[in-house]
Amino acid sequence: MSSPGGPAAGAPAPSARAPAPGGRAASAPLLGHDEEPTLFELSVPGRRSASFRTTGVPEWSAEELVPAEELRPEPPALAEVSERDLVAHLTRLSHRQYSVDLGAYPLGSCTMKYNPKLCDEAAALPGFTNVHPATPASHAQGWLALLWSLADALCRVTGMDAATLQPPAGAAGELTGLLIMRAWHRSQGRSPGKILIPDSAHGTNPASVSLAGYETVSVPSDERGLVSPEAVRRHLSPDVAGIMLTNPNTLGLFEEHIAEVAGLVHDAGGLLYYDGANLNAIMGVTKPAAMGFDIVHLNLHKTFAVPHGGGGPGAGPVAVTARLAEFLPGPVVARADDGTFYWDGPARSIGRTHGWHGNALALVRAWAYILSNGSDGLRRVSEVAVLNANWLLARLRGTYTVPFDRRAMHEVVVSTKDAPGAAGALRALDVGKRLLDKGFHAPTIYFPLVVPEALMIEPTETESPQTVAALADALVEIAREGPEVAAGAPHATPVGRADEARAARRLVLTWDAVGPA
Amino acid sequence: MAHFVPHTEEEVARMLADLGLSSTEELFSSVPAALRLAGGLDLPPGLAEADVAAEMARLAGANAGDGLVCFAGGGAYDHDIPAVTRSLAGRSEFVTSYTPYQPEVAQGVLQALFEYQTLVSHLAGLPVANASVYDGATAVVEAVNLAMAATGRRSVWVSEGLNPRWRRVLSTFTAGRAPELVEVPLVGGTTRWGRAGGPGEGGQGVPPAALVVASPNYLGCIDPLGAARAAATEAGALLVVAFDPVSAGLLRTPGQQGADVAVAEGQPFGTPMAFGGPYLGMMAVAQDHVRRVPGRLVGRTVDSAGRAAYVTTLRAREQDIRREKASSNICTNQTLVAITAMVQLAWLGTGGLRELALRCARGTRYLREGILGLPGVEPMAAAPVVREFAVTLPVAPEAVVERMADEGFLAGLPVEAGGRQGLLVAVTEKRTRAEMDAYLVALEKVLS
Ligand SMILES: Cc1ncc(COP(=O)(O)O)c(C=O)c1O
Numbered sequence: 008m009s010s011p012g013g014p015a016a017g018a019p020a021p022s023a024r025a026p027a028p029g030g031r032a033a034s035a036p037l038l039g040h041d042e043e044p045t046l047f048e049l050s051v052p053g054r055r056s057a058s059f060r061t062t063g064v065p066e067w068s069a070e071e072l073v074p075a076e077e078l079r080p081e082p083p084a085l086a087e088v089s090e091r092d093l094v095a096h097l098t099r100l101s102h103r104q105y106s107v108d109l110g111a112y113p114l115g116s117c118t119m120k121y122n123p124k125l126c127d128e129a130a131a132l133p134g135f136t137n138v139h140p141a142t143p144a145s146h147a148q149g150w151l152a153l154l155w156s157l158a159d160a161l162c163r164v165t166g167m168d169a170a171t172l173q174p175p176a177g178a179a180g181e182l183t184g185l186l187i188m189r190a191w192h193r194s195q196g197r198s199p200g201k202i203l204i205p206d207s208a209h210g211t212n213p214a215s216v217s218l219a220g221y222e223t224v225s226v227p228s229d230e231r232g233l234v235s236p237e238a239v240r241r242h243l244s245p246d247v248a249g250i251m252l253t254n255p256n257t258l259g260l261f262e263e264h265i266a267e268v269a270g271l272v273h274d275a276g277g278l279l280y281y282d283g284a285n286l287n288a289i290m291g292v293t294k295p296a297a298m299g300f301d302i303v304h305l306n307l308h309k310t311f312a313v314p315h316g317g318g319g320p321g322a323g324p325v326a327v328t329a330r331l332a333e334f335l336p337g338p339v340v341a342r343a344d345d346g347t348f349y350w351d352g353p354a355r356s357i358g359r360t361h362g363w364h365g366n367a368l369a370l371v372r373a374w375a376y377i378l379s380n381g382s383d384g385l386r387r388v389s390e391v392a393v394l395n396a397n398w399l400l401a402r403l404r405g406t407y408t409v410p411f412d413r414r415a416m417h418e419v420v421v422s423t424k425d426a427p428g429a430a431g432a433l434r435a436l437d438v439g440k441r442l443l444d445k446g447f448h449a450p451t452i453y454f455p456l457v458v459p460e461a462l463m464i465e466p467t468e469t470e471s472p473q474t475v476a477a478l479a480d481a482l483v484e485i486a487r488e489g490p491e492v493a494a495g496a497p498h499a500t501p502v503g504r505a506d507e508a509r510a511a512r513r514l515v516l517t518w519d520a521v522g523p524a
Numbered sequence: 525m526a527h528f529v530p531h532t533e534e535e536v537a538r539m540l541a542d543l544g545l546s547s548t549e550e551l552f553s554s555v556p557a558a559l560r561l562a563g564g565l566d567l568p569p570g571l572a573e574a575d576v577a578a579e580m581a582r583l584a585g586a587n588a589g590d591g592l593v594c595f596a597g598g599g600a601y602d603h604d605i606p607a608v609t610r611s612l613a614g615r616s617e618f619v620t621s622y623t624p625y626q627p628e629v630a631q632g633v634l635q636a637l638f639e640y641q642t643l644v645s646h647l648a649g650l651p652v653a654n655a656s657v658y659d660g661a662t663a664v665v666e667a668v669n670l671a672m673a674a675t676g677r678r679s680v681w682v683s684e685g686l687n688p689r690w691r692r693v694l695s696t697f698t699a700g701r702a703p704e705l706v707e708v709p710l711v712g713g714t715t716r717w718g719r720a721g722g723p724g725e726g727g728q729g730v731p732p733a734a735l736v737v738a739s740p741n742y743l744g745c746i747d748p749l750g751a752a753r754a755a756a757t758e759a760g761a762l763l764v765v766a767f768d769p770v771s772a773g774l775l776r777t778p779g780q781q782g783a784d785v786a787v788a789e790g791q792p793f794g795t796p797m798a799f800g801g802p803y804l805g806m807m808a809v810a811q812d813h814v815r816r817v818p819g820r821l822v823g824r825t826v827d828s829a830g831r832a833a834y835v836t837t838l839r840a841r842e843q844d845i846r847r848e849k850a851s852s853n854i855c856t857n858q859t860l861v862a863i864t865a866m867v868q869l870a871w872l873g874t875g876g877l878r879e880l881a882l883r884c885a886r887g888t889r890y891l892r893e894g895i896l897g898l899p900g901v902e903p904m905a906a907a908p909v910v911r912e913f914a915v916t917l918p919v920a921p922e923a924v925v926e927r928m929a930d931e932g933f934l935a936g937l938p939v940e941a942g943g944r945q946g947l948l949v950a951v952t953e954k955r956t957r958a959e960m961d962a963y964l965v966a967l968e969k970v971l972s
Contacts, residue, residue, distance in 0.1 A: 064887050137590045138589040186697075210843040315621065363801060383564070385567070394540065502831055511837050
């Protein structure tokens with residue numbers, strides 16, 4: 008295997024040394040090991056940061072403004088800190104936080120790619136941020152144009168015909184899509200009660216199925232890690248409303264029989280739902296519509312580089328084929344003949360899935376990302392995401408167990424169980440913790456559930472080959488070091504392994520619940 | 525085109541060679557040929573950064589609404605945002621991290637969320653708060669799901685005073701489980717629990733899982749929670765209160781008045797109006813319901829060296845573990861907006877929140893008195909208001925909003941209650957007396 012950074016034959020060597028990985032964070036400096044006090048410990052009665060603008064409004068008292076029985080004598084206790092201490096506190100907290108901006112973050116299924124700064128700037132433009140969501144369409148044409156263009160582009164990428172941008176995350180998109188499925192069946196005079204889901208599916212899929220009033224029927228993956236047409240046929244019945252799949256699936260494998268599965272489900276009167284969490288693998292290569300899907304949700308916080316914000320916000324638009332468009336949540340943006348945009352309500356809309364128009368600034372970021380990449384760039388994203396994952400897999404094969412050793416898509420699932428290159432029985436949890444010491448974020452562990460001791464690794468296309476190689480080297484080293492070393496990890500982090508059992512046993516969810524020292 | 529993919533052509537070629545491949549097309553050998561796209565994506569080619577920035581500036585510039593002096597509320601408020609909030613909430617360590625699955629490298633987000641939970645608990649007057657749900661509307665959905673799980677009942681009484689879009693989200697997102705949603709009307713601006721299925725008047729005979737009430741409600745009125753608590757107790761139901769976290773600086777808390785679950789839209793704390801999102805669903809519950817709370821909960825524990833450490837806890841409630849038995853499907857939430865609110869609340873401080881609430885109430889009083897002085901304008905409700913109020917106008921509210929926009933104001937939101945149309949007007953600490961006086965002049969012109 009080639010060394011990632013070595014100069015190519017014939018090219019002038021910029022330096023005698025191989026280039027360093029850009030995504031390794033082990034050099035992050037730390038100052039000491041003390042606990043960070045909470046805001047409430049920093050608080051001093053009477054200390055203030057806030058100031059308010061001069062308005063000239065008459066200064067009526069609280070008693071003059073609020074009926075006595077509703078007025079609370081004292082405001083709720085917050086914290087009383089100086090702006091300087093607040094800044095220092097949050098800055099120190101930020102130094103106790105791993106992030107994509109710091110280093111590689113190979114969490115499988117989460118697509119922790121680099122979030123372009125350009126998109127941050129776009130989302131901070133006052134022309135977007137200062138607009139109240141109830142502003143008449145006449146005064147929000149820029150917003151409506153953006154929403155219309157984004158919905159149009161998402162339809163082009165997925166092959167769908169119409170979209171709602173309201174759902175604020177993937178799970179909300181799932182529930183939205185399932186409710187559209189339900190409304191469509193009702194319009195056909197049917198009310199089937201079951202949804203098929205492969206056993207490798209993400210937890211939000213069955214949870215959304217239950218919330219949509221359906222029963223989950225779990226379809227086992229076959230020995231190749233795929234959903235076989237036979238298994239689907241066995242579980243199909245007139246009571247099946249549809250199937251929910253992600254493709255590539257959570258094992259990082261393309262569901263090769265998807266067209267046949269789609270035919271079976273459609274013939275049985277069902278619809279196909281596409282969990283778009285893994286779209287990063289296939290842009291410009293294939294489309295959910297070509298595979299036979301009817302409903303798609305997209306995680307803009309994965310494929311379209313909306314930053315994850317420590318757990319959110321994201322955006323989970325839902326796109327559908329033409330026959331389902333009338334059931335979309337509304338309103339949606341439509342374009343008039345004169346090129347202006349207006350709000351329009353789908354005829355048989357299921358309702359609303361957000362208090363306003365969705366996580367709008369996340370939509371701005373996604374649009375800036377799509378404009379930047381264009382058709383060629385999005386295809387390149389998927390190519391290199393898949394290339395990086397396969398190249399990583401090639402470097403791990405022989406050290407970790409590869410349960411389904413086939414062409415990987417944008418992520419790979421390996422296991423520590425019976426790992427050939429491990430000096431002893433390693434646990435996935437410990438490998439993840441030890442990887443933190445090596446300067447990388449851990450992969451996703453123990454998911455998908457069908458692989459014991461799973462490490463689900465998604466390098467994404469924005470990590471250079473040097474970084475992917477360094478990540479692979481670190482994982483190989485961890486296996487060689489063996490279970491004893493990994494079991495004590497991490498050591499280099501702001502805190503050592505946290506006692507999660509104690510957290511659940513002695514619940515301390517607020518500062519008030521912390522007993523006296 | 526932008527260059528977010530670092531690989532040189534040579535690197536790609538060498539990596540392919542390592543894999544025994546000669547083209548990127550071969551990477552997709554597991555995608556059946558019949559499914560492959562022939563001509564690529566039907567999108568324009570990628571643009572350079574400066575070209576994208578120009579296009580985004582053009583779109584932002586096409587929003588004349590940016591320049592309007594804002595008197596609209598209805599769940600989105602035009603508050604001042606201090607530089608410190610923008611700066612800290614924009615730190616890339618918070619912006620570009622994921623859900624804290626590895627607590628040893630996520631103490632920053634976890635501790636910030638622990639502090640956020642504490643602050644929300646104080647605002648709500650309830651002991652437990654989660655780390656956020658999507659927005660105020662979905663917080664109501666989650667509260668209703670919690671109440672149905674807690675009581676095993678499938679009917680919910682919802683005050684007409686709850687934000688109508690939130691009611692729509694509630695009916696949409698609960699459609700699969702089909703609870704009976706009984707709307708309880710407002711009379712004079714407060715909820716008349718005795719009617720529409722209320723226990724006092726026969727009703728539907730189906731005992732409710734929850735009573736859902738907003739105070740201040742969608743007409744801006746303080747809706748007495750004592751009456752709601754009494755009705756909930758009589759029906760054996762949970763009381764779910766949607767409250768305004770800014771007015772919480774002046775009003776008694778939902779918890780003090782017997783709420784089992786309190787929810788709020790947290791946008792007013794440091795988050796711009798931004799055409800409706802991302803916002804913040806705040807949610808707090810009584811101790812009894814801690815194991816039914818949706819979403820992430822951060823708990824404080826110790827690390828291997830005995831130092832304070834923070835983790836997500838009671839994880840067995842969540843979808844990734846409970847799957848189809850989970851009471852909520854939420855995974856990605858609104859963490860960054862929660863951290864923003866935490867910073868803003870810390871900046872405001874105890875006294876600052878009081879002053880903020882007071883300034884909103886003062887502006888509201890000033891403008892309300894002015895508007896009610898215009899010919900043909902009547903209050904929609906008599907009950908006391910704090911930061912928002914509704915009036916009926918002699919001209920259709922939609923037309924007033926359009927014409928006022930041409931005068932430079934976002935005049936408010938058209939509302940409907942009890943079959944009457946009106947205008948809902950909000951005043952924040954940001955509005956000056958001069959702006960309000962100008963608003964009144966413009967409105968008088970538009971109405972005449
Ligand atoms: C495969 C898969 N499906 C669904 C989801 C749910 O998406 P979200 O977290 O945006 O709700 C995720 C991500 O968390 C996922 O990885």
